[in-house]
Amino acid sequence: MGPTFLCELGLFFLCTLLCSGHTQDAVLTVEPSSTIFIGETVSFKCDMKEGEHTDWEYKIIMDGRELLNSNTNKGLRLKVASTVQSGKYSCSAHRKSSQNTKNSNTVSVTVKAGKPRATLTPGSTIIPVGGSVTLTCSVGSSAGWKYEWFRRDQNTDVQIRTDDQQNRVIRVSQRGIYHCRGRRGNPDYYTDKSNDVTIEKTFSNKVVVKGRPSWSQIFSGETISLTCEVQEGGETTEWEYRWRGPNQTTQWTHNNYWIFNVSESSSGDYMCKSRRRDDSYSSTEWSEAFNLSVSTGKPRATLTPGSTIIPVGGSVTLTCSVGSSAGWKYEWFRRDPNTDVQIRTDDQQNRVIRVSEGGIYSCRGRRGNPDYYTDKSNDVTIEKTFSNKVVVKGRPSWPQIFSGETISLTCEVQEGGETTEWEYRWRGPNQTTQWTHNNYWIFNVSESSSGDYMCKSRRRDDSYSSTEWSEAFNLSASTVPRTGNSSFPALLIVGLICGLLLILLLLLCRFIQSKGETISL
Structure with missing residues (x-):
């Protein structure tokens, strides 16, 4: 019984293979992609890999459920209406002449809700002089797309690329606002249009930033005016201007100047660029940087006198200065017990003045528009000399x-x-x-x-x-006074000698007495 059973089992498996065919002898293809969106039409094709035989009957199966049964058409077109159509798809075919059956591979199909939107990514948004930039269009991770491109400016809004090439990456040398969209399938299925990207074309004109005033040192609180000048023929064109400073970029404006009060945070580089008023998508390159260095604190003037004494009939010079900075005009002040007046306020520089009046003098610097003032200088007292002796x-x-x-x-x-x-x-x-x-x-x-x-x-x-x-x-x-009587020193000397002789005489008497002798005087 054992050998008979094994023989029967072998015949059973052989029959099964002959009736069912080999797994994955058929190939199921899905177009345009295994990731599709609601509203697209998806095509399933079951290929037996045996040429153009027509005696096959096909089945398209989704998650074990037949979508197409006993159809001699090996393809199925299906418009996707819901995400529930996501699933695992396969196909099988039965050949009537030989009772042979083939099963395909399994393809996972994902249906996404919502219409996809293309994404446009520029290599750069500025076209250099004589050059071009690349633009790339994409639709997420899905495949099978061809891309259409659009450009608009003030005067036109046109589709610039619609052929059957993929066109995922294009190179452009025209300025304008660009966008794109994806297209695939049959009939065509379109994505939403991409984001807009503004591409500017660079003019060959150079621009230069100039500062007014042009002093090398600017103090906090002063007003500065920056001017953007277009060179190389820019005088005949109407321009718009844009500024870039520390932590700030302005909008386009018709004014070629930028006026502001300076503060400590104003220190840094300033640049400008220009574009024609009738072409908002072409502009010059940014200018070279204009560096602004702001000194903190209010400066104080220094007054230096040539002399503090005015000679009889003469005058002295007074000099006012503000460190090493330039552009100052000077105002002078004088006060005395009766007056306190400003003595010089005209528009001359007045750095050095000559005065012939006594008093307390001071000065201060003034420059700019509107006027910016330094702190007053040190006081200097000037005295005038009378002719009286x-x-x-x-x-x-x-x-x-x-x-x-x-x-x-x-x-x-x-x-x-x-x-x-x-x-x-x-x-x-x-x-x-x-x-x-x-x-x-x-x-x-x-x-x-x-x-x-x-x-x-x-x-x-x-x-x-x-x-x-x-x-x-x-x-x-x-230190030693002298009397008017010239005999005083002589008398003093005589007195000293007499006293000395008297002492010697007394000593002699005592000596003789000690010897026992009597001396009669």
Whole structure:
């Protein structure tokens, strides 16, 4: 029984193979893709790989369910209406003349809801001078698409590529707004149009940024005007302009200037580009960078006098400056006990002025439009010299003064000074006094008092004008006084000698007494 059973089992498997055919002898193809969208028409084709035999009957099967049964047409066209049509598809064929059956491979078909949208990706959005750029159109990860291209500008809106080539990547040298869409299947199924991409064409004209004012140093709070100039024939064309600065890019404007107040954050590079007003899709390249460096803090002017004393009948120069920066005009101020006035405000530079009046002077810088002012400078006191002469006289007027004596120095104003109320100032060895109403200086003489003494005067109602210093009064202090009697030293010497002789005589007497001798005098 054993051998008989094995023989029968072998015959059974042989019959099964003859009746059913070999697995995957048939090939199922799906067009346009195994990933399709609702609204597309999908084609299934069952190929027996045996030429054009017509005695086959076909079945298209989805997830085990027959969609097409006993049809001599080996293809099936199906319009997709729902995502439920996703599934595993296969086909089988039965040959009537031989009772042979073949089964195909299984193809997974995915149906996606919604209409797909093409995506346009530019290699660059700027066409260089004499060059071109590439544009790429795609529809996700699905396959089988051919692409149509469109371009529009102010005057046209045209389809530029519609042939049967794939056209996934094209190269363009015309400016405008581009978009694309995908197309596949039979009948044609279209995606939604892609995103718009603006392609600009570069003119050969050069543009240059110029700053006004053109100072190398700009301070926070000043106003600057940047101008975009188109060169190489740009004067005959109406242009629009666009600016790029630190963290900012402006919109297109008819103005070729950009005016703004400078702050610390304004430091950086500024560039501009231009385009014709009648062609918004062509422009120049960006200009070279204009670098703006902003100095923080408000500058302060510095006033430097040539001298602080105006000589009789003369004048002195005053110089105002603001560091190493340029473009300043200077305003000058003067005050005295009665006035506080601005003395020079015209549009000249006025960096150096000459003055012949005493007072306290200051200045400040001004530049730009609108005016930008520095802080005021340091104050400088300028004194004017009167023509009156002053003389120092000493009391007592002895030619020799001894340490410990008291002297009184008097400052006398000559040449009409008697009718004016004066103040006085003294200068002695290692000392200069403050201004005082007293015209005398009384002090006890010491060895350190030796030296030159001078004085000067000024009117009490004008503290910024004075006389020159007087000529020096020389004081020589003696340390050992001498009496007027010349016999005093001689008497002193005689007294000393007599005293010495008396002492010697007394010593001699005591010596003789000690020897027991009597000396009669």
